[in-house]
Amino acid sequence: MTKQEKAQVIEELTATLADVKNLYLTDIAGLNASQSSDLRRACFKANIKLAVVKNTLLAKAMEASDKDFGELQDTLKGNTSLMISESGNAPAKVIKDFRKKSEKPILKGAFIEEAIYIGDDMIDALVSIKSKEELIGDIITLLQSPAKNVVSSLQSAGGNLSGILKTLSER
Numbered sequence: 001m002t003k004q005e006k007a008q009v010i011e012e013l014t015a016t017l018a019d020v021k022n023l024y025l026t027d028i029a030g031l032n033a034s035q036s037s038d039l040r041r042a043c044f045k046a047n048i049k050l051a052v053v054k055n056t057l058l059a060k061a062m063e064a065s066d067k068d069f070g071e072l073q074d075t076l077k078g079n080t081s082l083m084i085s086e087s088g089n090a091p092a093k094v095i096k097d098f099r100k101k102s103e104k105p106i107l108k109g110a111f112i113e114e115a116i117y118i119g120d121d122m123i124d125a126l127v128s129i130k131s132k133e134e135l136i137g138d139i140i141t142l143l144q145s146p147a148k149n150v151v152s153s154l155q156s157a158g159g160n161l162s163g164i165l166k167t168l169s170e171r
Contacts, residue, residue: 006057013053013061017069020084022112024091025072026105028052029079035102042094049084058082070116075108088112092126
C-alpha cells in the first residue's frame with residue numbers, strides 16, 4: 001500500500017468516525033469463510049456495516065478525529081473489525097447471537113453515543129442498552145397511561161350517571 005493510498009484510507013476512516021454514533025471494535029480472526037459470510041449476512045440484516053481495518057490506520061484516523069475515543073485506541077492489537085450501526089445495541093445483539101454457533105467475534109471495545117465500553121465482558125450490558133426510539137416509546141407509554149385511566153373513568157362514570165338520570169326521569 002503506497003503512502004497516498006494509506007492517506008486516502010485514513011481520510012475516509014476519519015470521515016466515517018466523524019459521522020459515527022455507535023462503533024464496535026471486534027476480533028473476528030479465525031472464522032472460516034462460511035462463518036465470516038454468515039456474520040456479514042447477519043450484520044447486513046441488522047443494518048450494521050462490518051469492515052476489517054488495519055490497526056495503525058484506524059489509530060491515526062482516531063487521532064485525527066474530533067471525537068475522544070479514549071481507551072479504545074489501546075485495544076487496537078491483533079485483528080480488528082469495525083461494526084458501525086445507527087442503533088447502539090444492534091451489534092451487541094448480533095455478536096451475542098452469533099456466539100451461539102462460534103467463539104468469535106470477540107468484543108474489544110465500543111463507542112456508544114460518547115460512552116466507551118472496554119472488554120468482552122461488557123457485551124451483556126451493551127445488549128441491554130435501549131435505542132433512542134425505544135426510550136421515546138417507553139416515555140410515551142408512561143405518559144399515556146394516566147391520561148387513558150382518566151378518560152376511561154370519565155367515560156364509565158358518564159355512562160353510570162346517564163343511566164341513573166334516565167331511571168330517575170322514568171319514575
